[in-house]
Amino acid sequence: MKRLAEFIIKWKYPVLIVIGIITVFFLYEIKNLKINSDWSTYLKKDDPTIKLSQYVGEKFSGNVTAIVAVEADNVFSPKVLSAIASLTRALESVEGINSVTSLTSIIDIRNVDGILEVRNLIDNESIPEDSASLDSLRNYVLSKDMYSGRIVSADGKLTMIVCLLDHDADEESVARKIKEIASKYQGRLKIYYAGIPMQMLELNRIIRTDLYRLVPFAIIALILMFYLNFGDFKSVFLPLVSVVISTIWCIGIMVISGVKFSIVSNALPVVLITVGSAYGVHLVAHFRELRRGILDRKELIKTTLMHVGIPIFLAAVTTIVGFISFIGSYLTIITEFGIFSAIGVLIALLISLTLIPILLYFVSRRTFNERSILDKPLEKLLLSIKRIVLHHNKWIIIVFAIIILVSIAGLPLLERDSNIMRYFKKNTEIRVAENLMKKYFGGSYTVQILVKGDMRDPAVLKKIMELEKYLNSIKNISKAQSVADYICEMNRVMNGHYTIPESRDGVANLYFFIENEPIMEQMVDRDYKEGLVQARIYTLDTGEIIKLVDAVNAYIKDSLNTRLVYARRDIIKNKTFLDSLAIEQAAKKVLYDLEEYNYAGDSDFVDIKVELENGLKRRSYPYNEERKKKLHTRLEDFFMYESAIAVEEENLFRQLVGGFVDLISMGTPPDIESIWDVFNATGADNNFDREELKLTVESLYDIWTDFFNRARVDYIAHKLGQIYSFGESENIYQDVMSDLWVLNEDVILLPDAVARKYGIEGRPIKLEMEQTGSATIFKRLDESIVKSQVKSLIIAIVLVYFLLMVQLRSFKGGLFALVPIVVTILFNFAIMAYTGTPLDTATVMIASIAIGIGIDYSIHFINRFKMEFSHNRSVENILETTLLTTGKAILVNAISVIAGFLVLIFGELAPVQRFGWLISITMVVSMLGALTVLPALLISTRAKFIGDFSAVKFFNRNRKRRDKQ
Amino acid sequence: MSRKALIVVSIISLTFSLAFSDAKGEKILKQVSSTVSAPKDMKAKLTIVLIDRKGNKKYRKAEMYAKEDEKRIIRFTEPADQRGIAFLSLPGDIQYLYMPAFKKVRRIAPHIKNTKFAGTDFTYEDLSTSKYDRDYSADLIRENETHWVLELTPKPGVKKSYSKMIMHVRKDNYYPDKVEFYDKNGTLTKVLENLKISRQKEYWYAEVALMKDLKENHSTKMILEEVSFDSNLSDKLFTRRQLIRWR
The missing domain is CATH 1.20.1640.10 (Multidrug efflux transporter AcrB transmembrane domain)
Known part of the structure; x- marks a missing residue:
């Protein structure tokens, strides 16, 4: 020096x-100066959760979405729709945006009276103007699960424009650009922003303003404190x-x-x-x-x-x-x-x-x-501390011991908060938007499940549908969606039931419709080897998020990663068992849908199962006039345009159509012999080429199967409708009908173990699933916060103890010096626990910082105390001098530090605020600890590393009468 | 010459030249249309290459039969699990789709004209238009030694999804080798390039065509092979019955 x-x-x-x-x-x-507001980078890059999330991001053309939400009294008005159309187009041309999904860009495939329509849900270039077509558009969109609550709110007041960012896009600048473009529509439309890139923008702003605002405040606070002191x-x-x-x-x-x-x-x-x-x-x-x-x-x-x-x-x-x-x-x-x-x-x-x-x-x-002005009051305070320490040092120790015990008792109550969303104040733009997202779209955070398997395999897709049903049944999760839903939807358009087709070719044929739609990139990879299931999370509560992450993981482990086989039901030896399995699966789905639509009441699984069994046992199913008419039209159309044989003679034509209407509408299962019989009866079998006739019979068999399946399922659905009182025109009817479709299928998915037990052979299915998405990142952040806390505390305490031990040349001395700081740390946790202040990315650091700063007080105090011990006659004198010199410096320092830290409570982010007031309290405790419990310990134990207590008097003159200690 | 007279003269000559160029444009377009739709029928194997923004390629193969401009069957032969999916187009905007996995024919609504055909960058409209002079009027906007450049705008009352097309027509054979498509807002959205124009018998055809969607940065290449013209294809070929029977 x-x-x-x-x-x-x-x-x-x-x-x-x-x-x-x-x-x-x-x-x-x-x-x-650059700001990193992307919280997904707050975890280490080599963290498995981050790695998986990155992988999914790359594989599914980026999983980062920026959302522009548009609010209006009625989204389905020409004004709003055309604004959405032009906004969508403008956003599409932004560099870094992969694709934009909105009402005017999403593909819609529907079946209108047997005619397929493939087009944009709302055509950019011909937005309907008249109220009749607007109303019918509104009704159509809101009735479809694919759109309602996903792209537009169920009440038609809010709609989303979802921008999917390129994997390597600069999220912040894309977000800025989005805001720039969308804000031109502000005024005409009410616009909100959500999604991580938009949050980053807001965070960025907050970090900057905080920086510019808090630093000057801190300086002013310090100037004030120093001036008062000096x-x-x-x-x-x-x-x-x-x-x-x-x-x-x-x-x-x-x-x-x-x-x-x-x-x-x-x-x-x-x-x-x-x-x-x-x-x-x-x-x-x-x-x-x-x-x-x-x-x-x-x-x-x-x-x-x-x-x-x-x-x-x-x-x-x-x-x-x-x-x-x-x-x-x-x-x-x-x-x-x-x-x-x-x-x-x-x-x-x-x-x-x-x-x-x-x-x-x-x-x-x-x-x-x-x-200075402060000198007098501070000295007064320090002298009273001296008196208390001298006379009641045992009590001080007891009081601190109680504080320690109460604090330890509070530790289990300590909460954690890893959700960045909650760091924003409630009235910030981002929170308002998030609340809207929650209210109308089930939240903006996601659970994602990466499915590894052949995405053209119907068995894999069926399993995905099962997973989605499970996800939707978990508290706080909704809107599960994947490519499987699109396949079901296409199947409904093509074949009339919302199910996965039975055959691989069927799936592949349906893919044909949507294969090159941009939306596909988010759901399935290029080689159809991996798919992504996404669902929305309603809650922001870390505890709830952890619960749901665990539930999903447990489900994946239990039911999805067991080996599965796809077995044929139409093989006689398996039939009885597999039928009962199919009934079981269908009944489960029906029960789930009844519950979804709140129809279930006190219904139970067994009732439904019985209904299904009975329905399936019937030999024939009724054909009402309407169905008969449909059949008639279908058969006419068939013989006119499709049949391999060309029936040109009108009489024969009518005979055949009539004959087959009669045959099929008996409601019995299809059978080849009866079809031949009809041909034989008309004598037609001799007039046509044998080969062509055979083809025609096969086609008729297919038509019959179609009608029979439909009649059977309708029959059972009607029965259920009578019990739970829903009609054919309601949405639930369609869903139940699709649930029951399993009963018509020739294949069934079952666990390998079950198959083996019953000696059923089947095709093994390769399928793996892994959970990812923001929920898993939150969970990981949460775990990391706790781990960080424990790790850094241990490191800090051990290192500081080592330093103290060396400096004081005493094991015990090191321990004593640690006491005030240990009390401080525990007290900090106790306050957090009892006030419900969570551990978060900022408050997690308080304990270690408290050690770093607070230990100084112990060091300074012990040093001075020891120094004074060598040239003072009484403990009282030693204490008094120590307190009035070093003690005062400690006091002044603590007050200034507190003044500086308190400035942080004006910060905009919750963690910074919490950090501010908590560390201030911590400093008070740490200072008090050093000034009271530390000397109390030194005196009451007559610590040898300080010096020989027997060599000095305890009190100055004339105090003996009060000496009871 | 007085100033006034000068103006009058220049206006007259300008009008004249405009009218002249108009007429010339129309004439060229007429020639183009008859060149492009010259054969009575056509049969070919088709390779479709879908190229995404990252340059990833997907292949599809199909066979195509066309007759009298408006009758057409396109049947996919690859990939294997989509083999047999087929489109039948008939006069009057009638379209059918056949899905072999379900053995079902479905009518497709006529208004799909401006949607993409089977995931390509060609819309149904792009594929069906060859009689340009019927639907568009043309202005010759410039020419050089090898090309005429025409601006096509839909004739009044004709509904088209493009506000205009700029067509580069080869002078040697009246075959367009480049067409630029402008959307309703007047922005260039797509570019068609006929990369290889070949001749068989007396007919010219685009052996390799590349359509680029500038907005989505996606493109489609169509390659024709084993092309044959005027092989007297039967009308029976273009029926639903035939659509189903193909194995």
């Missing part, structure tokens, strides 16, 4: 110039300049090394300014103390540095240790915060030990205000 002092005084001008140049350089760099501006100015310079350096280094600001590091400047100022304050305070006795200014600077240089150095080192304990955290932003706070403190130390002495050298001839 002596040499340092000599060096800086000798080289004062070059040192000043160097510091000046570096500062200007870094100040210049700060304008390049009473003159010279003493205020010196520590302040040094921390401002070191903060500039630190952020400059951050910018140069390419590290971006995050929601955590935006507290960094305030933390640095607050923490770093302590070193300057100690120097200035000691300098003022000494300048009364030493006149030579070189000597004065040297002595000041020699006296307080080492304690300041130690204090900085412990603080650095506190920050270093974050390095290697599971969260990258905390690691970054740790690294740069540590660097910042180091710089503050260096600047304080060089710049301040030089500046003090220059101002040492000036006069200083000797006493």
Whole structure:
């Protein structure tokens, strides 16, 4: 320290110039400050959850969506629709946007009276104008599960324009562009923004404004505190300049090394300014103390540095240790915060030990205000602390012991909050949009399940449909969707029932409709080897999210990763068992749908099953007039245009149509013989080419099967409709009908183990599933917060203990010095637990920072206490001097630090606010601990590492009568 | 000459030249239409290459039969699990789709004209229009040694999904080798390039055509092979019965 002092005084001008140049350089760099608001990067890149999410992002052409939501009294008006159309078109041309899905760009395939219509749901170029077609459009869109609650709200008031970003797009700049484009429509339309890129934009703004607002506040708070303490501006100015310079350096280094600001590091400047100022304050305070006795200014600077240089150095080192304990955290932003706070403190130390002495050298001839306004009240307070410690040291220990116990009891109550959404205040744009998303679309966060298997295999798709039904049944999950839904929808259009076709060719044929639609890229990979199931999450509550993530994982493990086989039902030996299995599966689906539509009442599975069994047992199913008419039309059409044989003679034509209407409408199962019989009866069998006739018979068999299946399912659906009172025109009827379709199928999916038990052979299905999506990332963040907490606490405590032990040369001394800080940490957790303040990305750091800063108090206190012990006669005197000198410095430092940190409660993000007030309370406790329980322990145990207590008196004169201790 | 007279003269000559160029445009287009739709019928194997924005390619193969401009069957032969899917187009905007997996024929609504055909960048309209002079009027907007450049706009009362088309017509054979399509907002959305124009008998045809969708950055290449013209295809070929029977 002596040499340092000599060096800086000798080289004062070059040192000043160097510091000046570096500062200007870094100040210049700060304008390049970048902000990282993408919370999905807060986990380490090699984290398996992140890796999977990245993989899905690449495979499914980006899984990052930005949502522009448009609100209107009625979305289905020409004005709104045309605005959506032009907005959609404008967004489509933005670089970095892969595809845009909106009412005017989504593909719609429907069957209108047997005629297929394949087109955009709403044609960009011919938006309906008249109210009749608008109404029918509205009714159609809102009635379809594929659109209602997905792209447009069920009440038709809110609609989404979903922009899927390219995997390698710069999310922030795309988001900015989206906002720029969409805001031109603001006014004409009410517009909201949701999705991660839009949130990033908002976060970015908040981080920036916080930065510009909080730093000046923190500086003002410190100026005020220093002035109250020192009473003159010279003493205020010196520590302040040094921390401002070191903060500039630190952020400059951050910018140069390419590290971006995050929601955590935006507290960094305030933390640095607050923490770093302590070193300057100690120097200035000691300098003022000494300048009364030493006149030579070189000597004065040297002595000041020699006296307080080492304690300041130690204090900085412990603080650095506190920050270093974050390095290697599971969260990258905390690691970054740790690294740069540590660097910042180091710089503050260096600047304080060089710049301040030089500046003090220059101002040492000036006069200083000797006493400040604060001196009197502080001394009074410290003297009463002295009295309490002397007389009631056992009680202090007991009180602190109670605090420890109560705190430990509260630990299990500690909550966690990893959901970034909750970091925003309730009235922010982002929260408002999120609430809308929740209300109308089931939330904007997703559960995703990556399915590895042949996406053209009907068995795989069937299993996916099952998974979706399960997902929708979990609390807080809704709107599960995948390519399987599109296949079902296409099947409905083509064949009239919302099911996965039985054959691979059937699936492939249906893919033909949608194969090259942009929406496919989000659902299935190019090779049809992987698919993605997505569902929405309603809740933002971390605990609930973890629950649902676990539930989905359990389901995947239990039911989906068991081996499956696809078995034929039409093989006689398996029939009875497989039929009962089919009934079971269909009944399950029906029950689920009844519950969905709130029809279930007190219905139970067995009732439904019985109904299905009975329905299936029938020999024939009734044909009403309508169905007969349909059959008639179909057969006429068939013989006229499709049949392999061309029936040109009108009489025969009518005979055949009539004959087959009669045959099929008996309602019995199809059979080839009866078809031949009809031909034989008309004598037609001799008039046609045998081969062509055979083909015709086969076609008629197919037609019959179609009608029979439909009649059978309709019959059972009607029966169920009678029981649960729903009619054919209702949506539920269609759903139940599709549920029952399983009964018509010749194939069935069953677990391998079951198949083997009953000796059923089938085709094994290869299928794997993995969960990903924002829910899993939240869960991972949550786990990481807890792990980070435990890890950094252990590191901090161990390192600090080691430092203390070395410095005090005593195992026990190290432990004693830790006591106030351990109490502080526990107290911090207790407050969080009892006030329901969660551990989050910022509050997770409090404990370690508290160690780093708070331990200084113990060090300073023990040092002074020990020093005083060597030249004082009584414990009371030792304590009094320690308290009035070092104790006062601790008190002043704590008050300033608190004033600085409290500024953070004006931050916009919840974690920063929580961080602000919690660390302030922590500082109070830490300071009180050092000033009360620490001396109480030292005195009551007569600690040997301090000195020989038997060699000194306890009290000063005339106090014996009160001495009962 | 007085100033006034000068103006009058230039207006007259301008009008004249406009009228002249108009007439010339129409004439060229007429020639184009008859060149493109010259054969009575046509039979060919078709390879369709779908190229996405990242350059990934997907192949489809089909066979195609066409007669009298408006009768057409396109039947897919590859990929294997979509083999047999077929489209039948008949006069009067009647279209049928056959799906072999379900052995079902479905009528397709006529208004699908501006939707894409089977995931390609060709719309049904793009595929069906060859009698350009019937639906469009043409202006010759410029020419050079090898090409005429025509601007086609739909004739009054004709509903088309493009506001205009810019067609580059080869002078040597009246075959267009490039067509630019503009949407209703007047923005260029698609470009068709006939990369290879070949001749068989007296007929010219585009052996390789590339349609680029500029908005979606997606393109489709159509390659014709084993082309034969005027082989007297029967009308019976273009029926639903035939659509189903193919194995």
